[in-house]
Amino acid sequence: MYLEHFGLQRQPFKITPDTSLFYKGNKRGAALEALKYAIESGEGIVKVIGEVGSGKTMLCRMLEQELPDYIEIVYIANPSLSPENILPLIAFELQLPVAPDASKLELMQKLQHYLLQKHGENRQVLVLVEEAQSMPLETLEEIRLLSNLETAEHKLLQMVLFGQPELDEKLQQKDIRQLKERITHSFYLDPFTQDDIYQYLNYRMHAVGYRGPDIFSSAVIGSIQKESHGLTRRINILADKALLAVYAEGGHQLSKKHIHVAAQDSEFSDKKNNRNKGLMVTAVISLMLLSVWLGMQIGSRNSVAKTPLQTEVITPISHQPAVATQQPSLEQKIIQTKKWLANIDDGRITIQLMLLDEKGARSFLKNLPATLDMAKLHIYDMRMNNKKLYSVIYGNFDNKKEAQAVLSKFDEKLKKKKAYLRSFKGIKADIRKSQFADMGEK
Numbered sequence: 001m002y003l004e005h006f007g008l009q010r011q012p013f014k015i016t017p018d019t020s021l022f023y024k025g026n027k028r029g030a031a032l033e034a035l036k037y038a039i040e041s042g043e044g045i046v047k048v049i050g051e052v053g054s055g056k057t058m059l060c061r062m063l064e065q066e067l068p069d070y071i072e073i074v075y076i077a078n079p080s081l082s083p084e085n086i087l088p089l090i091a092f093e094l095q096l097p098v099a100p101d102a103s104k105l106e107l108m109q110k111l112q113h114y115l116l117q118k119h120g121e122n123r124q125v126l127v128l129v130e131e132a133q134s135m136p137l138e139t140l141e142e143i144r145l146l147s148n149l150e151t152a153e154h155k156l157l158q159m160v161l162f163g164q165p166e167l168d169e170k171l172q173q174k175d176i177r178q179l180k181e182r183i184t185h186s187f188y189l190d191p192f193t194q195d196d197i198y199q200y201l202n203y204r205m206h207a208v209g210y211r212g213p214d215i216f217s218s219a220v221i222g223s224i225q226k227e228s229h230g231l232t233r234r235i236n237i238l239a240d241k242a243l244l245a246v247y248a249e250g251g252h253q254l255s256k257k258h259i260h261v262a263a264q265d266s267e268f269s270d271k272k273n274n275r276n277k278g279l280m281v282t283a284v285i286s287l288m289l290l291s292v293w294l295g296m297q298i299g300s301r302n303s304v305a306k307t308p309l310q311t312e313v314i315t316p317i318s319h320q321p322a323v324a325t326q327q328p329s330l331e332q333k334i335i336q337t338k339k340w341l342a343n344i345d346d347g348r349i350t351i352q353l354m355l356l357d358e359k360g361a362r363s364f365l366k367n368l369p370a371t372l373d374m375a376k377l378h379i380y381d382m383r384m385n386n387k388k389l390y391s392v393i394y395g396n397f398d399n400k401k402e403a404q405a406v407l408s409k410f411d412e413k414l415k416k417k418k419a420y421l422r423s424f425k426g427i428k429a430d431i432r433k434s435q436f437a438d439m440g441e442k
Contacts, residue, residue, distance in 0.1 A: 031059060
Protein backbone atom coordinates (compact mmCIF):
# COMPACT_ATOMS: atom_id res chain seq x y z
CA MET A 1 0.00 0.00 0.00
CA TYR A 2 2.85 2.39 0.79
CA LEU A 3 5.20 1.20 -1.98
CA GLU A 4 4.50 4.01 -4.47
CA HIS A 5 4.49 6.59 -1.67
CA PHE A 6 8.13 5.78 -0.81
CA GLY A 7 9.21 4.82 -4.34
CA LEU A 8 9.65 1.12 -3.58
CA GLN A 9 9.53 -1.69 -6.11
CA ARG A 10 8.36 -4.32 -3.62
CA GLN A 11 7.82 -4.85 0.08
CA PRO A 12 11.04 -4.46 2.09
CA PHE A 13 9.89 -6.00 5.37
CA LYS A 14 7.84 -9.11 4.71
CA ILE A 15 8.36 -11.64 7.48
CA THR A 16 8.63 -14.49 4.96
CA PRO A 17 12.31 -15.13 4.15
CA ASP A 18 13.31 -13.23 0.99
CA THR A 19 16.79 -14.45 0.08
CA SER A 20 17.33 -11.51 -2.28
CA LEU A 21 17.28 -9.26 0.82
CA PHE A 22 19.68 -11.33 2.92
CA TYR A 23 21.66 -9.06 5.27
CA LYS A 24 25.22 -10.22 5.90
CA GLY A 25 25.79 -8.08 8.98
CA ASN A 26 25.70 -9.27 12.61
CA LYS A 27 27.82 -12.26 11.53
CA ARG A 28 24.98 -13.65 9.36
CA GLY A 29 27.15 -13.63 6.26
CA ALA A 30 30.05 -15.18 8.16
CA ALA A 31 27.76 -17.89 9.57
CA LEU A 32 26.54 -18.73 6.06
CA GLU A 33 30.08 -19.06 4.74
CA ALA A 34 31.13 -21.16 7.74
CA LEU A 35 28.12 -23.46 7.25
CA LYS A 36 28.94 -23.90 3.57
CA TYR A 37 32.54 -24.72 4.44
CA ALA A 38 31.55 -27.24 7.13
CA ILE A 39 29.13 -29.00 4.79
CA GLU A 40 31.44 -29.06 1.78
CA SER A 41 34.21 -30.41 4.05
CA GLY A 42 32.02 -33.29 5.21
CA GLU A 43 31.92 -32.31 8.87
CA GLY A 44 28.99 -34.52 9.92
CA ILE A 45 26.39 -32.90 12.20
CA VAL A 46 26.22 -29.09 12.52
CA LYS A 47 23.95 -27.09 14.82
CA VAL A 48 22.49 -23.57 14.43
CA ILE A 49 20.85 -22.00 17.49
CA GLY A 50 18.78 -18.83 17.61
CA GLU A 51 15.76 -17.36 19.35
CA VAL A 52 12.32 -17.35 17.71
CA GLY A 53 12.45 -14.83 14.86
CA SER A 54 16.25 -14.52 14.82
CA GLY A 55 16.62 -15.52 11.15
CA LYS A 56 17.23 -19.29 11.24
CA THR A 57 14.83 -20.01 8.38
CA MET A 58 16.41 -17.27 6.24
CA LEU A 59 19.83 -18.83 6.84
CA CYS A 60 18.44 -22.25 5.94
CA ARG A 61 16.97 -20.89 2.68
CA MET A 62 20.24 -19.16 1.82
CA LEU A 63 22.10 -22.39 2.45
CA GLU A 64 19.80 -24.30 0.09
CA GLN A 65 20.28 -21.64 -2.55
CA GLU A 66 24.07 -21.26 -2.36
CA LEU A 67 25.26 -24.82 -1.89
CA PRO A 68 26.73 -26.36 -5.08
CA ASP A 69 24.57 -28.62 -7.22
CA TYR A 70 26.55 -31.75 -6.28
CA ILE A 71 24.99 -31.59 -2.80
CA GLU A 72 21.55 -33.21 -2.68
CA ILE A 73 19.29 -31.74 0.02
CA VAL A 74 16.59 -33.38 2.11
CA TYR A 75 14.50 -30.81 3.99
CA ILE A 76 12.63 -31.88 7.14
CA ALA A 77 10.10 -29.28 8.29
CA ASN A 78 8.04 -31.49 10.62
CA PRO A 79 9.91 -31.73 13.94
CA SER A 80 7.33 -33.97 15.62
CA LEU A 81 8.28 -36.99 13.55
CA SER A 82 8.43 -40.27 15.44
CA PRO A 83 11.66 -42.33 15.23
CA GLU A 84 9.80 -44.84 13.05
CA ASN A 85 9.05 -42.16 10.44
CA ILE A 86 12.38 -40.36 10.10
CA LEU A 87 14.05 -43.06 7.98
CA PRO A 88 11.04 -43.60 5.65
CA LEU A 89 10.80 -39.82 5.15
CA ILE A 90 14.46 -39.54 4.12
CA ALA A 91 14.08 -42.53 1.82
CA PHE A 92 10.95 -40.96 0.35
CA GLU A 93 12.65 -37.61 -0.30
CA LEU A 94 15.63 -39.34 -1.92
CA GLN A 95 13.21 -41.36 -4.08
CA LEU A 96 14.70 -44.68 -3.01
CA PRO A 97 13.02 -47.73 -4.64
CA VAL A 98 11.48 -49.24 -1.52
CA ALA A 99 8.05 -50.68 -0.83
CA PRO A 100 5.72 -48.75 1.50
CA ASP A 101 5.88 -51.58 4.05
CA ALA A 102 9.68 -52.01 3.89
CA SER A 103 11.40 -52.93 7.15
CA LYS A 104 13.84 -50.66 8.92
CA LEU A 105 16.71 -52.95 7.99
CA GLU A 106 15.78 -52.84 4.31
CA LEU A 107 15.43 -49.04 4.42
CA MET A 108 18.83 -48.69 6.07
CA GLN A 109 20.47 -50.97 3.50
CA LYS A 110 18.91 -49.07 0.61
CA LEU A 111 19.97 -45.74 2.13
CA GLN A 112 23.53 -46.90 2.70
CA HIS A 113 23.79 -48.24 -0.84
CA TYR A 114 22.47 -44.95 -2.22
CA LEU A 115 24.89 -42.87 -0.12
CA LEU A 116 27.85 -45.02 -1.15
CA GLN A 117 26.84 -44.60 -4.77
CA LYS A 118 26.67 -40.81 -4.36
CA HIS A 119 30.03 -40.81 -2.57
CA GLY A 120 31.54 -42.72 -5.49
CA GLU A 121 30.20 -39.99 -7.80
CA ASN A 122 31.79 -37.27 -5.59
CA ARG A 123 28.34 -36.11 -4.54
CA GLN A 124 26.99 -35.44 -1.04
CA VAL A 125 23.64 -35.79 0.71
CA LEU A 126 22.59 -33.22 3.30
CA VAL A 127 19.62 -33.30 5.69
CA LEU A 128 18.32 -29.92 6.93
CA VAL A 129 16.13 -30.12 10.06
CA GLU A 130 14.13 -27.08 11.18
CA GLU A 131 12.67 -26.62 14.69
CA ALA A 132 14.91 -29.43 15.93
CA GLN A 133 14.23 -28.47 19.56
CA SER A 134 10.73 -29.95 19.15
CA MET A 135 11.97 -33.36 18.07
CA PRO A 136 11.37 -36.22 20.52
CA LEU A 137 14.54 -37.56 22.12
CA GLU A 138 14.01 -40.89 20.41
CA THR A 139 13.94 -39.20 16.98
CA LEU A 140 17.11 -37.26 17.76
CA GLU A 141 18.74 -40.54 18.73
CA GLU A 142 17.66 -41.99 15.38
CA ILE A 143 19.41 -39.08 13.68
CA ARG A 144 22.58 -39.91 15.60
CA LEU A 145 22.41 -43.51 14.39
CA LEU A 146 22.13 -42.27 10.81
CA SER A 147 25.32 -40.29 11.33
CA ASN A 148 27.11 -43.63 11.77
CA LEU A 149 26.85 -44.21 8.03
CA GLU A 150 30.40 -43.55 6.86
CA THR A 151 33.42 -44.81 4.98
CA ALA A 152 36.87 -45.10 6.53
CA GLU A 153 37.46 -41.39 5.91
CA HIS A 154 34.14 -39.66 5.20
CA LYS A 155 30.66 -39.25 6.59
CA LEU A 156 28.09 -40.38 4.04
CA LEU A 157 25.20 -38.34 5.43
CA GLN A 158 25.52 -34.81 6.78
CA MET A 159 22.99 -32.90 8.85
CA VAL A 160 22.29 -29.35 9.99
CA LEU A 161 19.99 -28.94 12.98
CA PHE A 162 18.27 -25.54 13.24
CA GLY A 163 16.73 -24.95 16.65
CA GLN A 164 15.87 -22.62 19.48
CA PRO A 165 17.97 -22.48 22.70
CA GLU A 166 15.80 -25.29 24.07
CA LEU A 167 17.71 -27.63 21.75
CA ASP A 168 20.88 -26.99 23.74
CA GLU A 169 18.96 -27.77 26.94
CA LYS A 170 17.69 -31.02 25.43
CA LEU A 171 21.21 -32.01 24.38
CA GLN A 172 22.37 -31.72 28.00
CA GLN A 173 20.29 -34.76 28.92
CA LYS A 174 22.24 -37.97 29.49
CA ASP A 175 19.98 -39.96 27.18
CA ILE A 176 21.13 -37.92 24.18
CA ARG A 177 24.73 -37.12 25.10
CA GLN A 178 26.06 -39.29 22.26
CA LEU A 179 24.41 -37.00 19.72
CA LYS A 180 25.96 -33.97 21.39
CA GLU A 181 29.40 -35.55 20.95
CA ARG A 182 28.77 -35.95 17.21
CA ILE A 183 28.12 -32.21 16.66
CA THR A 184 31.28 -30.80 15.12
CA HIS A 185 30.23 -27.13 14.77
CA SER A 186 27.74 -24.93 16.62
CA PHE A 187 26.62 -21.51 15.40
CA TYR A 188 24.64 -18.98 17.43
CA LEU A 189 22.54 -16.18 15.90
CA ASP A 190 22.83 -13.22 18.26
CA PRO A 191 20.15 -10.49 18.42
CA PHE A 192 20.87 -7.36 16.38
CA THR A 193 22.57 -4.42 18.07
CA GLN A 194 21.34 -0.86 17.44
CA ASP A 195 23.98 -0.35 14.77
CA ASP A 196 22.98 -3.63 13.07
CA ILE A 197 19.32 -2.57 13.11
CA TYR A 198 20.19 0.78 11.53
CA GLN A 199 22.25 -0.88 8.79
CA TYR A 200 19.72 -3.66 8.24
CA LEU A 201 16.64 -1.45 7.86
CA ASN A 202 18.22 1.03 5.49
CA TYR A 203 19.94 -1.73 3.50
CA ARG A 204 16.55 -3.34 2.86
CA MET A 205 14.93 -0.01 1.93
CA HIS A 206 17.59 0.76 -0.68
CA ALA A 207 17.57 -2.84 -1.94
CA VAL A 208 13.93 -2.47 -3.02
CA GLY A 209 14.36 0.85 -4.77
CA TYR A 210 14.31 3.62 -2.14
CA ARG A 211 16.58 6.52 -3.14
CA GLY A 212 15.96 9.21 -0.54
CA PRO A 213 17.62 10.02 2.79
CA ASP A 214 17.51 7.31 5.47
CA ILE A 215 13.93 6.99 6.69
CA PHE A 216 15.05 4.91 9.66
CA SER A 217 17.32 7.48 11.27
CA SER A 218 19.50 6.89 14.30
CA ALA A 219 16.89 8.80 16.35
CA VAL A 220 14.34 5.95 16.09
CA ILE A 221 16.66 2.92 16.15
CA GLY A 222 16.83 2.81 19.95
CA SER A 223 13.03 2.52 20.13
CA ILE A 224 13.04 -0.28 17.56
CA GLN A 225 15.77 -2.15 19.43
CA LYS A 226 13.88 -1.81 22.71
CA GLU A 227 10.60 -3.10 21.26
CA SER A 228 12.09 -5.87 19.09
CA HIS A 229 14.89 -7.08 21.40
CA GLY A 230 17.01 -7.25 18.24
CA LEU A 231 15.02 -10.11 16.64
CA THR A 232 14.74 -9.73 12.88
CA ARG A 233 11.13 -10.89 12.59
CA ARG A 234 10.02 -8.30 15.13
CA ILE A 235 12.16 -5.65 13.46
CA ASN A 236 10.42 -6.39 10.15
CA ILE A 237 6.96 -6.18 11.72
CA LEU A 238 7.72 -2.88 13.44
CA ALA A 239 9.28 -1.35 10.33
CA ASP A 240 6.37 -2.39 8.11
CA LYS A 241 3.74 -0.99 10.47
CA ALA A 242 5.72 2.20 11.10
CA LEU A 243 5.92 2.88 7.36
CA LEU A 244 2.20 2.23 7.12
CA ALA A 245 1.55 4.78 9.88
CA VAL A 246 3.72 7.41 8.12
CA TYR A 247 1.94 6.74 4.84
CA ALA A 248 -1.45 7.08 6.52
CA GLU A 249 -0.44 10.60 7.63
CA GLY A 250 0.72 11.45 4.11
CA GLY A 251 4.25 12.20 5.30
CA HIS A 252 7.76 10.83 4.73
CA GLN A 253 9.46 11.53 8.06
CA LEU A 254 9.44 8.60 10.47
CA SER A 255 9.62 9.37 14.20
CA LYS A 256 9.53 7.58 17.55
CA LYS A 257 5.78 8.20 17.58
CA HIS A 258 5.35 5.89 14.58
CA ILE A 259 7.49 3.19 16.21
CA HIS A 260 5.31 3.48 19.32
CA VAL A 261 2.16 3.11 17.20
CA ALA A 262 3.65 0.06 15.45
CA ALA A 263 4.65 -1.52 18.77
CA GLN A 264 1.20 -1.02 20.26
CA ASP A 265 -0.28 -2.76 17.22
CA SER A 266 2.06 -5.76 17.57
CA GLU A 267 1.30 -8.83 19.66
CA PHE A 268 4.83 -9.10 21.04
CA SER A 269 4.72 -5.71 22.78
CA ASP A 270 5.44 -5.98 26.52
CA LYS A 271 3.19 -3.09 27.50
CA LYS A 272 0.10 -3.68 29.65
CA ASN A 273 -3.33 -3.59 28.03
CA ASN A 274 -1.57 -3.95 24.70
CA ARG A 275 -4.50 -5.78 23.12
CA ASN A 276 -6.99 -2.96 23.68
CA LYS A 277 -4.44 -0.32 22.70
CA GLY A 278 -3.50 -2.34 19.65
CA LEU A 279 -7.11 -2.53 18.52
CA MET A 280 -7.45 1.22 18.97
CA VAL A 281 -4.24 1.91 17.04
CA THR A 282 -5.32 -0.42 14.26
CA ALA A 283 -8.65 1.38 14.03
CA VAL A 284 -6.95 4.77 13.90
CA ILE A 285 -4.54 3.65 11.14
CA SER A 286 -7.41 2.10 9.21
CA LEU A 287 -9.44 5.31 9.37
CA MET A 288 -6.43 7.35 8.26
CA LEU A 289 -5.83 5.00 5.33
CA LEU A 290 -9.51 5.13 4.43
CA SER A 291 -9.44 8.92 4.33
CA VAL A 292 -6.32 8.81 2.11
CA TRP A 293 -8.07 6.39 -0.25
CA LEU A 294 -11.25 8.46 -0.38
CA GLY A 295 -9.20 11.56 -1.12
CA MET A 296 -7.54 9.76 -4.03
CA GLN A 297 -10.92 8.63 -5.37
CA ILE A 298 -12.43 12.13 -5.14
CA GLY A 299 -9.37 13.65 -6.76
CA SER A 300 -9.56 11.12 -9.55
CA ARG A 301 -13.22 11.89 -10.23
CA ASN A 302 -12.72 15.64 -10.16
CA SER A 303 -9.92 15.31 -12.67
CA VAL A 304 -12.37 13.95 -15.30
CA ALA A 305 -13.78 16.84 -17.36
CA LYS A 306 -17.56 16.84 -17.85
CA THR A 307 -19.74 18.83 -20.22
CA PRO A 308 -22.63 20.83 -18.66
CA LEU A 309 -25.13 18.21 -19.81
CA GLN A 310 -22.98 15.25 -18.73
CA THR A 311 -24.19 13.39 -15.65
CA GLU A 312 -22.66 10.52 -13.76
CA VAL A 313 -24.77 7.56 -12.81
CA ILE A 314 -23.41 5.60 -9.86
CA THR A 315 -24.85 2.15 -9.33
CA PRO A 316 -25.13 1.23 -5.62
CA ILE A 317 -22.57 -1.40 -4.65
CA SER A 318 -25.29 -3.80 -3.55
CA HIS A 319 -26.73 -3.74 -7.08
CA GLN A 320 -23.49 -4.19 -8.97
CA PRO A 321 -23.72 -7.28 -11.20
CA ALA A 322 -21.57 -10.04 -9.74
CA VAL A 323 -19.17 -11.89 -11.98
CA ALA A 324 -18.91 -15.44 -10.75
CA THR A 325 -15.56 -17.13 -11.13
CA GLN A 326 -15.99 -20.89 -11.29
CA GLN A 327 -13.30 -22.53 -9.16
CA PRO A 328 -12.31 -26.03 -10.27
CA SER A 329 -13.28 -28.90 -8.01
CA LEU A 330 -10.65 -31.07 -6.36
CA GLU A 331 -11.34 -33.86 -8.84
CA GLN A 332 -11.02 -31.48 -11.81
CA LYS A 333 -7.75 -30.10 -10.45
CA ILE A 334 -6.28 -33.58 -10.06
CA ILE A 335 -7.20 -34.47 -13.66
CA GLN A 336 -5.69 -31.19 -14.90
CA THR A 337 -2.52 -31.86 -12.92
CA LYS A 338 -2.07 -35.35 -14.37
CA LYS A 339 -2.30 -34.01 -17.92
CA TRP A 340 0.02 -31.11 -17.05
CA LEU A 341 2.67 -33.32 -15.42
CA ALA A 342 2.87 -35.56 -18.48
CA ASN A 343 4.56 -32.74 -20.41
CA ILE A 344 6.94 -31.44 -17.69
CA ASP A 345 10.67 -32.12 -17.90
CA ASP A 346 11.98 -34.07 -14.88
CA GLY A 347 14.80 -31.61 -14.26
CA ARG A 348 12.56 -28.60 -13.69
CA ILE A 349 11.66 -27.31 -10.20
CA THR A 350 8.38 -26.68 -8.39
CA ILE A 351 7.36 -25.49 -4.92
CA GLN A 352 5.90 -28.08 -2.55
CA LEU A 353 3.29 -26.10 -0.62
CA MET A 354 1.68 -28.67 1.67
CA LEU A 355 0.16 -32.12 2.16
CA LEU A 356 -3.56 -32.13 3.01
CA ASP A 357 -6.33 -34.59 3.66
CA GLU A 358 -9.40 -34.46 1.41
CA LYS A 359 -11.29 -31.97 3.58
CA GLY A 360 -8.26 -29.70 3.84
CA ALA A 361 -7.62 -29.85 0.07
CA ARG A 362 -11.20 -28.88 -0.77
CA SER A 363 -11.12 -26.05 1.75
CA PHE A 364 -7.78 -24.78 0.40
CA LEU A 365 -9.11 -24.68 -3.17
CA LYS A 366 -12.25 -22.90 -2.03
CA ASN A 367 -10.31 -20.30 -0.02
CA LEU A 368 -7.22 -19.93 -2.19
CA PRO A 369 -4.89 -17.17 -0.89
CA ALA A 370 -5.03 -14.05 -3.07
CA THR A 371 -1.26 -14.19 -3.61
CA LEU A 372 -1.53 -17.51 -5.46
CA ASP A 373 -2.51 -17.94 -9.10
CA MET A 374 -4.97 -20.82 -9.54
CA ALA A 375 -3.49 -21.56 -12.98
CA LYS A 376 -0.08 -22.21 -11.40
CA LEU A 377 -1.46 -24.36 -8.59
CA HIS A 378 -1.56 -28.14 -9.05
CA ILE A 379 -2.72 -31.06 -6.89
CA TYR A 380 -2.05 -34.78 -7.13
CA ASP A 381 -3.26 -37.52 -4.80
CA MET A 382 -0.88 -39.96 -3.17
CA ARG A 383 -0.75 -42.54 -0.39
CA MET A 384 1.50 -42.24 2.65
CA ASN A 385 1.41 -44.51 5.70
CA ASN A 386 -1.78 -46.13 4.34
CA LYS A 387 -3.52 -42.76 4.22
CA LYS A 388 -4.66 -40.89 1.13
CA LEU A 389 -3.26 -37.38 0.98
CA TYR A 390 -3.28 -34.54 -1.52
CA SER A 391 0.01 -32.90 -2.43
CA VAL A 392 -0.24 -29.22 -3.39
CA ILE A 393 2.51 -27.85 -5.62
CA TYR A 394 2.98 -24.45 -7.24
CA GLY A 395 4.72 -23.28 -10.40
CA ASN A 396 7.13 -24.64 -12.99
CA PHE A 397 10.63 -23.16 -12.82
CA ASP A 398 13.88 -23.51 -14.74
CA ASN A 399 16.06 -23.65 -11.61
CA LYS A 400 16.12 -23.41 -7.81
CA LYS A 401 17.02 -19.71 -7.81
CA GLU A 402 13.97 -18.79 -9.86
CA ALA A 403 11.69 -20.92 -7.66
CA GLN A 404 13.22 -19.55 -4.45
CA ALA A 405 12.51 -15.99 -5.62
CA VAL A 406 8.80 -16.83 -5.87
CA LEU A 407 8.81 -18.78 -2.60
CA SER A 408 10.34 -15.84 -0.75
CA LYS A 409 7.37 -13.64 -1.71
CA PHE A 410 4.70 -15.90 -0.17
CA ASP A 411 2.51 -14.33 2.50
CA GLU A 412 2.61 -15.08 6.24
CA LYS A 413 -0.07 -17.79 6.17
CA LEU A 414 1.74 -19.75 3.47
CA LYS A 415 5.04 -19.28 5.31
CA LYS A 416 3.66 -21.27 8.22
CA LYS A 417 3.15 -24.24 5.87
CA LYS A 418 6.95 -24.59 5.52
CA ALA A 419 6.95 -24.75 1.70
CA TYR A 420 10.13 -26.00 0.04
CA LEU A 421 11.57 -26.76 -3.41
CA ARG A 422 11.33 -30.09 -5.23
CA SER A 423 12.17 -31.46 -8.65
CA PHE A 424 9.49 -32.87 -10.93
CA LYS A 425 11.51 -36.08 -10.96
CA GLY A 426 10.65 -36.44 -7.28
CA ILE A 427 7.02 -35.52 -7.87
CA LYS A 428 6.64 -38.20 -10.52
CA ALA A 429 8.34 -40.71 -8.22
CA ASP A 430 5.72 -39.86 -5.58
CA ILE A 431 2.96 -40.77 -7.98
CA ARG A 432 4.61 -44.04 -9.05
CA LYS A 433 5.10 -45.07 -5.41
CA SER A 434 1.51 -44.22 -4.63
CA GLN A 435 0.27 -46.33 -7.56
CA PHE A 436 2.48 -49.19 -6.31
CA ALA A 437 0.99 -48.85 -2.81
CA ASP A 438 -2.57 -48.90 -4.21
CA MET A 439 -1.80 -52.09 -6.18
CA GLY A 440 -0.34 -53.68 -3.06
CA GLU A 441 -3.51 -52.96 -1.08
CA LYS A 442 -5.72 -54.39 -3.78
